[in-house]
Amino acid sequence: MPIQEKNYWGTTVASSTLAAAPEFPNSVDVAVIGAGYCGLSAARTLAKRGVSVAVLEAETFGWGASSRNGGMVLTGMKLPAPTLIRRYGIETVRKMYAASLETMDCVEQIVHEEKIECDFSRCGHLEVACKQAHFDSYEETAALTRREFHHELRIIPKSELRAEIGSDIYFGGMVDEASAGLNPARYVAGLAGAAQRAGARLFDHTRVTSVEPETRNGARKFRVVTPKGALTAREVILASGAYTTEATPALRKKIIPIGSYIIATEILPADLARELSPRNRMIYDSKHFLYYYRLTPDNRMLFGGRAAFFPETENTVRQSAEILRRGMVDVYSQLLDTKVEFVWGGTLDFTLDVMPHAGKIDDMYFAAGFAGHGVAAATWFGAKLAGVICGEPNDIPFDGIKFPAAPFGLRSGNTWALPLAGAWYRILDFFT
Numbered sequence: 001m002p003i004q005e006k007n008y009w010g011t012t013v014a015s016s017t018l019a020a021a022p023e024f025p026n027s028v029d030v031a032v033i034g035a036g037y038c039g040l041s042a043a044r045t046l047a048k049r050g051v052s053v054a055v056l057e058a059e060t061f062g063w064g065a066s067s068r069n070g071g072m073v074l075t076g077m078k079l080p081a082p083t084l085i086r087r088y089g090i091e092t093v094r095k096m097y098a099a100s101l102e103t104m105d106c107v108e109q110i111v112h113e114e115k116i117e118c119d120f121s122r123c124g125h126l127e128v129a130c131k132q133a134h135f136d137s138y139e140e141t142a143a144l145t146r147r148e149f150h151h152e153l154r155i156i157p158k159s160e161l162r163a164e165i166g167s168d169i170y171f172g173g174m175v176d177e178a179s180a181g182l183n184p185a186r187y188v189a190g191l192a193g194a195a196q197r198a199g200a201r202l203f204d205h206t207r208v209t210s211v212e213p214e215t216r217n218g219a220r221k222f223r224v225v226t227p228k229g230a231l232t233a234r235e236v237i238l239a240s241g242a243y244t245t246e247a248t249p250a251l252r253k254k255i256i257p258i259g260s261y262i263i264a265t266e267i268l269p270a271d272l273a274r275e276l277s278p279r280n281r282m283i284y285d286s287k288h289f290l291y292y293y294r295l296t297p298d299n300r301m302l303f304g305g306r307a308a309f310f311p312e313t314e315n316t317v318r319q320s321a322e323i324l325r326r327g328m329v330d331v332y333s334q335l336l337d338t339k340v341e342f343v344w345g346g347t348l349d350f351t352l353d354v355m356p357h358a359g360k361i362d363d364m365y366f367a368a369g370f371a372g373h374g375v376a377a378a379t380w381f382g383a384k385l386a387g388v389i390c391g392e393p394n395d396i397p398f399d400g401i402k403f404p405a406a407p408f409g410l411r412s413g414n415t416w417a418l419p420l421a422g423a424w425y426r427i428l429d430f431f432t
Contacts, residue, residue: 007068008264008342009185022201024229028052031224031233033208036066038367039239040191041382047198049390058207062188064243068346070292070304072282073180076100078354078371095397097149103376116190118182119297125179125282128170134286135172166275167331181282208247235389238366242349250362256350256406261320262304264342273299291327303328317345352404359399
């Protein structure tokens with residue numbers, strides 16, 4: 001079978017069971033721009049509390065990174081804890097880490113409450129060390145995490161690593177049992193259904209072309225314009241992530257869209273699958289320019305990474321297939337003759353400081369910058385922003401931290417410098 005340039009996860013989802021789109025409203029309490037995890041989670045929470053909400057999606061529901069990622073539901077954050085502590089102080093980082101653990105419970109609760117069949121499993125994640133120095137740092141990381149965040153990480157020496165991964169190229173590993181895996185396309189489809197059942201009105205193929213503040217009867221509102229018409233909203237949530245457009249320029253200039261690419265093999269024999277990943281972990285390596293991989297529920301090896309930093313195009317997807325296949329065989333020589341059946345790409349929303357951010361921008365609520373942790377983080381941020389709109393205290397520890405704009409060559413719409421960023425990460429991987 002030739003490689004299919006399509007999202008494997010998308011082949012596991014039946015045709016949409018959502019009700020037909022309702023008549024486009026003239027006004028709502030809250031307009032949500034973007035129907036990924038963040039936007040749909042916010043809409044679900046708002047609708048359950050009796051708030052009228054419309055979700056406006058430029059493509060189909062979950063079309064972006066929400067259906068195209070590796071399905072890894074991970075604890076922690078992109079940056080190491082010592083870096084975060086130096087930047088924000090221990091008290092703030094304790095709250096951030098606690099929030100990262102809370103995101104896991106948030107996803108699990110939604111899956112169970114809404115009966116979403118998405119193969120959710122608390123299988124844990126394994127980080128593998130590409131250098132001895134990386135492994136040497138794990139003990140300090142585990143001790144700090146236990147002492148400051150009251151969370152356990154387990155160190156796996158090289159001599160015991162075969163119990164976790166069928167590869168001998170790494171110097172050891174570190175396991176977090178709290179992480180999980182799921183089918184991201186089924187999860188986001190289930191989230192859309194849950195939001196709609198709660199009363200949210202969902203509109204796909206409804207690109208927002210402009211958002212303008214206006215005053216009506218002395219009250220501040222927003223006029224949200226789409227090809228289907230314009231509506232007035234008391235509040236707006238920007239949940240467009242890496243696909244943020246010129247309709248909301250203040251947020252767009254802070255987002256760095258980075259391509260991430262994935263291959264999926266043919267279905268593997270059960271004994272080979274067990275050899276490659278004996279505990280069925282979510283696995284990623286310790287490099288800046290990292291690989292991440294896992295078994296799918298039907299025993300394919302799914303292998304992803306930043307094969308090209310540019311957002312996905314036909315060319316970058318095709319080029320990535322062979323790059324990732326070579327990487328996969330470097331890790332797992334057992335897969336040398338295994339066929340790759342799927343390759344696809346997606347775009348992640350990074351920020352210059354590699355941190356998630358939330359709060360208000362141009363008086364609109366937003367959350368962005370999930371940097372590969374979006375399955376859990378975006379779901380949680382959406383629910384938290386909805387809570388704030390409903391009058392709950394704002395206890396989001398990422399709200400209020402400095403949010404730097406991206407340099408011109410890296411921000412959305414001006415990504416000519418992304419290959420330079422990729423080269424920089426490769427240099428870091430060589431020297432660190």
